[in-house]
Amino acid sequence: MSSTTLTDWLRARDDEALVAMLRARPDLATPRPSDTAVLATRAATRASVARAAEGLDTFTLAVLDALLTAGADRAPVPLGVVDLDGRVDQAVDTLRGLLLAWGDDDAISLVPAAREAGGLFPAGLGRSAPGLVDADVPALLAEIGDDERKVLTTLAHGQPVGRTKDAAQVLPLEQARTPVQRLLARGLLLRVDADTVELPREIGLALRPGLVEPSMRTTVHKVSTVDATAAGETLEVLRHMETLLRLWSDDPPPTLKSGGLGVRDLRKIAKAADITDRQATVLVELAFGASLVAESDAGEWVPTNHADVWLSASPANRWATLAAAWLDLPRLPGLAGLRDAKDKLLAPLSDDLRRPVAPLERARVLAVPADLKPGTAVASADELAALLAWRAPRRGGRLRDEIVRWAMAEATSLGILALGALSGPGRALLDEGAAAAAKRMAEAMPDPVDHVLVQADLTVVAPGPLEPHLAGQIAEVADVESAGSATVYRVSETSIRRALDVGRTAGDLHELFRVRSRTPIPQSLTYLIDDVARRHGRLRGGSTTSFLRCDDPALIAEVAAHPAAASLRLRKIAPTVLISPLPLLEVLDELRAAGFAPAAEGTDGQVVDLRPSGRRVETPTRAARRPIGVRAADPDQLADIVHTMRAGDRAAESRRSRPVSPTGANLAEVMDLLKEAIETGRSVWVGLVDAHGVATQRVLKPLRMGGGVVEGHDPTGTDLHRLPIHRINTAALVED
Incomplete structure (x- = not known):
């Protein structure tokens, strides 16, 4: 027969089995359970059970529902009560691996929360309809229309109840107009109240999904x-x-x-x-x-x-x-x-x-x-x-x-x-x-190509992905007309002007097509490039950050000839005007250092003060959002959690079965007890709370104490543990 409780059953499992259970249900490991009793309690909570049940397949859920129907959440149930096929053992192993069930093969128990997680309708079935118990259900279903079957199928694949306005009363079949009314008249739906209908158990069993995984067609390429x-x-x-x-x-x-x-x-x-x-x-x-x-x-x-x-x-x-x-x-x-x-x-x-x-x-x-x-x-x-x-x-x-x-x-x-x-x-x-x-x-990916095909209609065909440099050049002078394995570009007056705007010359464009085209260059393209280039740039505009002006052309000429003019990138655009792309304050400071005495003026021609009013910092770049990934559990960390639970179990067992002398949270008393244990070579049961507020217990054989820390071994292990003394809230000597 199965163990009396889930806690006892868990304590009888080996470490590998517990690690596998924690890997299957990672929510049970956070926060770290202090012993298997805590793990068992946590495994039986409704929210955790519902989360674990989400990953069960249809067959395993059917086994779970069958066990619930047999009352396995109240008392152990022999597997023979569940009349399914040989896959039951595998499904039960899955339930045990998820801590939804426990026990030996001859008797299985379920955590009580399994019934709550399953909802109001175990196995997804409604109540039985007396008129359908001995009826030929397949024959009755063969008589209904597609719209009626759709209603029944929807209820069979989900909750067996539904809300509708057509349940106000059960009409005779000849007066029924909607699918729900006709199903109520046939007795294939049960009326719950004026707004609710329920799918009978017999119909749900006939229409519910099969317990065999559906096949999926595949093709080979x-x-x-x-x-x-x-x-x-x-x-x-x-x-x-x-x-x-x-x-x-x-x-x-x-x-x-x-x-x-x-x-x-x-x-x-x-x-x-x-x-x-x-x-x-x-x-x-x-x-x-x-x-x-x-x-x-x-x-x-x-x-x-x-x-x-x-x-x-x-x-x-x-x-x-x-x-x-x-x-x-x-x-x-x-x-x-x-x-x-x-x-x-x-x-x-x-x-x-x-x-x-x-x-x-x-x-x-x-x-x-x-x-x-x-x-x-x-x-x-x-x-x-x-x-x-x-x-x-x-x-x-x-x-x-x-x-x-x-x-x-x-x-x-x-x-x-x-x-x-x-x-x-x-x-x-x-x-x-x-x-x-x-x-x-x-x-x-196909190898990039280093050539294009220029057509007479001013289109340029790329017979494959272009080399990055060539792709950039073509994108400057042509627009994509259609994309695919072969991209088609079109050259127009606008696209040529765009290339000239970024600094390309007519000669550059002629050379590009001459070198890169595997087809002869049409004369129409040559004429178009020359015509656009001839009209391009006759009217020019530019931008500047600061200017210098003076009524004396000789002073402007002196500034332009000074060595500082080169570093300031001054350029004469008129006999009495110099311009620079640098900020005005920087231009004025350097000219003053060179011996000149310039002044700043505003838009109205009046002298203005450009001295900075305070320090400035650059606007920090906002950090990019990082996606949330799904992180697998660390096996070493899970093994350490199991080791901690085993220590907690031993501590709890020692406290229950051996005479101890408990000490409260008084730090001086705790230190005296630890000192006595070190001198006499005895073990100590300690309870402590870590930095996250999680309480744990363990049995420790202390070796030394100092600097606010006690060091010792687990009596059944070789690992050395270092525990902060100020976090110990209870301690007791364990009688050997």
């Missing part, structure tokens, strides 16, 4: 095809991100008063990048998660300094940064555009989209294709959602299946998935990290 497709998606998302950063660099959008990005600004991004609003939402959330954009003090979304570093990196490294940021992003971009319980529209980049469990949900979705052979693809996101729903039916809430679809779509747009299969770079990202993934993506 060549690994090279999957990786090439992923590389193509990667080039697209990098191009869209560059568009976003360029757009927000020139025109940062404002932050909404309630936080986030407005619909108009989101659609502006979608139009500029030629993507959907949904894709634009993922793009901005990704930029935020990768710290490429941040909210400024002025209330605008602006690219960060990290964006410049990202833009200068190789395409593969840029992709790895985005992909890793998506995996750890504690937000759900798919929520954007939906409405909350108060009918408020959820905006991108707002706190409403924050979901700390999002990284864990993405990991669950990607784990399925990761378990398949390379090149093997999931045939349907819906089938994957059904599989994950079977594996964890209590997880995810009402958006459970939608989260799966969102994750699949987002992973595909990032090249982590391609054609439904996990790409090579995606697998490297999950198994080895961003650095290895970047290397694998670099191998999957």
Whole structure:
């Protein structure tokens, strides 16, 4: 038979089993339990039990429900009472590993909170309907329509009760108009009150999901095809991100008063990048998660300094940064555009989209294709959602299946998935990290080309991804007309003027196309470049920070000829005017040091005082938000927790079974007792409270004391412990 209590059963487990239990339920290890009695109490709390039950699959939940029906939460139940198949033993082992159940194979007990965590309807079944006990339920279900079956199926897959306005009274079948009214008339639904109906147990059993994991169709592709497709998606998302950063660099959008990005600004991004609003939402959330954009003090979304570093990196490294940021992003971009319980529209980049469990949900979705052979693809996101729903039916809430679809779509747009299969770079990202993934993506990407094809219609075709330097040159003189495996640019008067504006000459542009084009240069392009260059720059403008003026041209000439003029970058624009790009105060100070006596004047020509009024500091850069990651438990730390619990158990056992002389929290008495134990070689039972307020107990054989610390060994171990004396609140000598 099973042990009397959960505490006794836990004490009989070996250390490896306890470590595995703490790894399966990490919430039990925080704060550190002082002994197994504390662990048992914590394991039986309702919130912790409900959290553990979220990870159970449909079959294990069925075993749990069967044990509850048999009363295992009140008294031990022999496994023979549960009439299922041979998988019961494995399911019970899972329940024991999660500390939801305990006991030997001949009798199993459940923690009492298991019934509360299961809700009001064990096994998800309602009450029995007398008229259906001996009825042919499949035949009755065959007579109903699709709309009626949909109502029953919905109740069978969730709670067996539902609210409706059609339950006011049970009408005869010939008078029933709605599906609910017809089901009530047939006796396939039970009326609870005027607003509530209940699915009978017999109907729920006939329609409930099977206890066998649903199959999922797969297809097989060549690994090279999957990786090439992923590389193509990667080039697209990098191009869209560059568009976003360029757009927000020139025109940062404002932050909404309630936080986030407005619909108009989101659609502006979608139009500029030629993507959907949904894709634009993922793009901005990704930029935020990768710290490429941040909210400024002025209330605008602006690219960060990290964006410049990202833009200068190789395409593969840029992709790895985005992909890793998506995996750890504690937000759900798919929520954007939906409405909350108060009918408020959820905006991108707002706190409403924050979901700390999002990284864990993405990991669950990607784990399925990761378990398949390379090149093997999931045939349907819906089938994957059904599989994950079977594996964890209590997880995810009402958006459970939608989260799966969102994750699949987002992973595909990032090249982590391609054609439904996990790409090579995606697998490297999950198994080895961003650095290895970047290397694998670099191998999957097509080699950059060093040439273009200039067409007679003034288009320039890039037959593949261009070398970074060439891509920058072409982007200066042409606009993207269509993107893909072969990008098409168009040269226009506006694009040529843009290149001339950044300092290129007509000769530079002619040389660029002559050297880089594999096709002859059309005469129309040559004429267009020369015509725009001939008209460019005839009217010029410039900017300056300070000026010097004097009615005496000779003094201006003297200043311009002085050696200080070179360091001040003074330039004469008129016989009596010099200009400089440096601040006026700096110009005046250096000229005064050179022996001149200049004065500063305001916009009205009057002399002004430019001496600084006080010290100034640069505005500090705001720290980028870091994503929340899912951290695995440290095995060494868990082993140490088990060791501490064992010590607490021994301390408690020693206190119960041996005569002791308890001492209160008086520090002098504690030190006297410790000194006596050291002199006589006896063990001491001590209770102390650590810096976090957690109480622990242990048996210690003290060796020495000094500096406010007592050192000693565990009587059954060799580890040396150092305990602060001021934290000991109870102590007792243990009789050997």
